[in-house]
Amino acid sequence: ALPFPTVAAIDGACMGGGTELSLGFDYRIAGSHPKTEIGLPETKIGLIPGWGGTQRLTRLIGPSLAAEMICAGETVKVPRARQLGIVFDVVPSDQLLEESRRLLQWANQSGDYREIRRRKKLPVGLTEEQMTFTFAVLHAQVSAKTGGHYPAPLAALNAIAKGCNLPLEDGLKAETEAFLPLVGSTISRNLIAVFFMTQRLQKDPGVADASVKSRDVGQVGVIGAGIMGAGIAGANVRRGVPALLIDAVPAGLEKGVAAVAKSLQGRVEIGRMTIPEATAALARLSSSLTVNALSDRDVVIEAIVENEAAKVKLYGEVEKLLPPGAILTSNTSTISITRMAKSVKAPERFAGMHFFNPVDRMQLVEVIRGEKTADATVSTLVALAKHIGKTPIVVRDCPGFLVNRILFPYLNESLVMLEEGASPRGLDKAATAFGMPMGPVALNDLVGLDTSLYAGRVINTAFADRAANTHILEDLVAAGRLGQKTGAGFYTYAKPGRGADDPALAAMLKKHHKDPREIGMEEMTDRLFLPMLTEASRVLSEGIVREPGDVDMGLILGIGFPPFRGGILRWADTVGLPNVLAKLKRYEHLGSRFQPTEQMRRLATEGKGFYPDAQRGGDLLEV
Ligand SMILES: NC(=O)c1ccc[n+]([C@@H]2O[C@H](COP(=O)([O-])OP(=O)(O)OC[C@H]3O[C@@H](n4cnc5c(N)ncnc54)[C@H](O)[C@@H]3O)[C@@H](O)[C@H]2O)c1
Known part of the structure; x- marks a missing residue:
C-alpha cells in the first residue's frame, strides 16, 4: 500500500x-x-x-x-x-x-x-x-x-x-x-453496437457532402395545434427555440397551448425542470389563429390533419409569407413528400420532418428528403432536430418512410395470423417474448385502429406485390372499436393501459377465420419478424437510408425494437443469413413477403452479413 x-x-x-x-x-x-x-x-x-x-x-x-x-x-x-x-x-x-x-x-x-x-x-x-x-x-x-x-x-x-x-x-x-x-457475448456486442450507432447519429450531419452548411434556426412555426403540433412546439420551446403555434380553430389552439403548459408542468413535477426554466420555456411559446405571423420564421413545421389537399392549399398560403431561405416541412405520416413538393415554389426547401407520438417521449425524428430537397435543407433540419434533443435519421421519400414501412408488414402479418386462428394474446406474447415492449395487437390498439387501417392501406397499396389483404380492422373500425381511445379495440380498456380480453371479440374474429388452426409460438415469432426483415433489406438496398445502422436505430427508437437484439438487421446477422434463408423457405408459400431479397441472397452466398462486422452463423440461433 x-x-x-x-x-x-x-x-x-x-x-x-x-x-x-x-x-x-x-x-x-x-x-x-x-x-x-x-x-x-x-x-x-x-x-x-x-x-x-x-x-x-x-x-x-x-x-x-x-x-x-x-x-x-x-x-x-x-x-x-x-x-x-x-x-x-x-x-x-x-x-x-x-x-x-x-x-x-x-x-x-x-x-x-x-x-x-x-x-x-x-x-x-x-x-x-x-x-x-x-x-x-x-x-x-x-x-x-x-x-x-x-x-x-x-x-x-x-x-x-x-x-x-x-x-x-x-x-x-x-x-x-x-x-x-x-464479455463478448452476443447481447453485449449488440448493445455496444447500439451505443456506437447512437454516437454516429449524434455526429451525423445528415448529408454526405461535408462542405454543406446548415442554417441557424432562430425560431420556428408549427401549424396545427393537435396532438403532434403541440408536442413539437413544446419540444422546441423547452430547448430554447421560440415557437409560434397556429391552429385554424380557436378551441384547438387553446387545447394545444394548454397541452404545452401541462407537459412543462409535468417535467417540473418529476424534477426534470425548475419552475423558472419552465416559465422561460412557456414564454417562448406564442400562438395565433392565422398564418400571417409566420413572416419571421426560419422553419415551419406543418402538423394539420392528414389530408393532402388541405396541406397543399395551406402551403400555397404560407410559402408567400415566409422570409427568404425559410424551410417548410410536413409532419405527415403517409403522404409523399416528393408529390407535395410539386405544389410548392421552392421544393429544395421543402422536406418531411416526421416526429413520433408522444413527441415528449419519443426521440426519433425522420427527416424525409423529397426528390428535390437540397442538402442544406436536410442538414439544417438534422441540426434543428438534434438541438431540440431528438435523434434524426435522414430517409429518402417512400411510402411509410423508414419506420412505418417496416412496421406495417409486422402489424399486417399479425392480422393474417388472426385470420388463421391465432389469438391476440398469443401473438402479443410471442412478440414480447422476443423482446418487443408490446405486441402487434396491443400496438394496433394504442395507435388507433382507424389510423392503422388508413396508414396500412397506403402502404399495402404501394407494396401490393407483398401485402396480404385482411379485413379485420375494417370490421372493428366499423363497429366503433378504435382501440384504447374508445375503450375497446382488440382488447377492452377500463382505463388506458393494459387491455382485458373481450369475449365479444371472438365472434368478430370468427367471421374472418380461414381454416383456423393452432399456431405455435415459433411460427408466430418467425412470421412476425421475417416480413419485417425482408422489408428492411429492401429499404436498405433501395438506398432509402444510407446505412444498416439507420434501419436498426430507426426501429429501436421508433417502435422499441429490442436493443439487445441490436435491431432487425443485426438480429439477422446474429442468426446468420443462411439460417435466415432456411427459415424463410418454410414460409415461402405464404407470399413474396417471405422471399429473401437479392441483397440477402448475395450476402448469404458471400458469407457476409448486413454489417461488415457480422458474426457468421451466430450463437443466438433461437429467434
Ligand atoms: N397522431 C400521431 O400519432 C401522428 C404521428 C406522426 C405524425 N402524425 C401526423 O401529424 C399530423 C397531425 O396529426 P395529429 O394527430 O396531431 O392531428 P390532430 O387531429 O390532433 O390535430 C390537427 C390540428 O390541425 C388543425 N388544423 C386542421 N386544418 C388546419 C389548417 N388548415 N390550418 C391550421 N390548423 C388546422 C386542427 O384544428 C387540429 O387542431 C398529421 O399529418 C398526421 O399524419 C400523426
Missing part, C-alpha cells in the same frame, strides 16, 4: 473505468463543472464493472444504493454524488486542484486515510436476514425491469450479493467471475 494518502480530482464526465479508478483512491473530490457526472454505466452495454466497481462502490455507499446505481447503469450529478458519499466534497472547478492538495495535506497530518483504507477492505457486514431481504427485493426489481432479456444487471447484482460480505479481495474475485461470461 502507498505510504501516503491519495485523492482523485473529478471534473467532467467520469464514467465506468474512470469511476472505478477513482474508487481505488482514498478520497474523491468533484469540481462544480456542469458536465461533472459520476457513474458505472457498464450494464447499459451488457457488461458489469470489472475493475472493482461492484465491490468498492458497495463498500462506500452500501449494497442497496450501489446495486441500484450499477444495475440501472445510472450516473449521478455532483450534488447527489456528495449526498451519497461518493465524493468527499464539491468545490468550484477552478479551485479543484488547490482543494485536492489541501485535502491531501489534512489526510496526511490526521492519518484519517488509514482508517478509510482499512474499512474499504472489510466485508460490509450484513446479517443473514439483512442479506436475504435486501437481495430478494433487489432481485425482484431487477428481474421485473430486464424481463429476462438483459443478463448484465442480474450479474452485477450477483457479484454484489456474493462479494459484499467477504473481504474485498474475495469480493473482487466474485466480480471477475460474474464479469467474464458477459
